[in-house]
Amino acid sequence: MRALIVDDEALARSKLLRMLRVFPDVEVIGEASDGASALMLAAQLRPDVIFLDVQMPEVDGFDVAASLPDDAPALVFVTAFDQYAVRAFDAQAADYLLKPVEPERLARTIQRLRGTVRSAARPSVGMPAHLMVADRGKTHVVRCADIEWLEAADNYVNIHLPGRSLLIRRTLAALLNDLAPAFVRTHRGAAVALAAVLAVRPRAKGDATVVLRSGVEVPCSRQHREMLVQRLRG
Numbered sequence: 128m129r130a131l132i133v134d135d136e137a138l139a140r141s142k143l144l145r146m147l148r149v150f151p152d153v154e155v156i157g158e159a160s161d162g163a164s165a166l167m168l169a170a171q172l173r174p175d176v177i178f179l180d181v182q183m184p185e186v187d188g189f190d191v192a193a194s195l196p197d198d199a200p201a202l203v204f205v206t207a208f209d210q211y212a213v214r215a216f217d218a219q220a221a222d223y224l225l226k227p228v229e230p231e232r233l234a235r236t237i238q239r240l241r242g243t244v245r246s247a248a249r250p251s252v253g254m255p256a257h258l259m260v261a262d263r264g265k266t267h268v269v270r271c272a273d274i275e276w277l278e279a280a281d282n283y284v285n286i287h288l289p290g291r292s293l294l295i296r297r298t299l300a301a302l303l304n305d306l307a308p309a310f311v312r313t314h315r316g317a318a319v320a321l322a323a324v325l326a327v328r329p330r331a332k333g334d335a336t337v338v339l340r341s342g343v344e345v346p347c348s349r350q351h352r353e354m355l356v357q358r359l360r361g
Contacts (some may be wrong), residue, residue: 181204185268203236256272261296327352
C-alpha cells in the first residue's frame, strides 16, 4: 500500500511517518506540506492512499480532494478538529483520524484500507473554495468563484477564467459533481457558472446562446435550455 502524507506541519508529518512504518505492507512514498505539492506528487507517484490534513494555508484538504483526478486514491482525512467528520464521510472518505492519532486507531484504518482499490468515481465533497490545476508544468490555485464556464476536452476540462484558460484532468461530469449547484450544464460538452450569466438568447430549433458577463458566448442545446432557465430563475 503506497501512501502519501499531506500536512503543513513538519512534526505532524514526521509523527505519522513513524507510526506508518510499523506496518510492513505500507510504504510512504512522499510527503507534501501544501495543496499544490500534494496535487503534483499525487500525479507523479500515484499513491494508493493519501493521508490528508484538513486545515492548511491557502487551500484546505477538501479543496485538494476536489482537485484530484477522477481515478483518485483513497483518502484518509487527518485533523485535530472533529467538525469536518460528517463532510468527510459524506464524501466517502476511507477514514477520518483525529490528532493526536492513536496507534490502535491507525491500525484499524490500515486494516480498513487493505484490499481496497482505486475508485473510478468520487462523490462530491461539497463546493470547494479553490481548485488546484497542474497545467503546462505549473500548479495554479483557482478560486472557484472566478470560473466562468467549463468546456469538455475528452478526459480533460478547459476551465475558462477571465482572460485565460487552464486544463484539468477531470471529466466534465465529475467536475460538475464537485462544483454543484453553482454550475449548470448547457451542452453535452459545456457548463456555465450561474453567477456569470448575463443573458440567454434564443436560437433556431429551441437552441440558445448563453451570454456571459465577460461577453463570452457559450452554446446551449435545446435539451439543456429549460433546466438552465429554471436554475437562473431559481
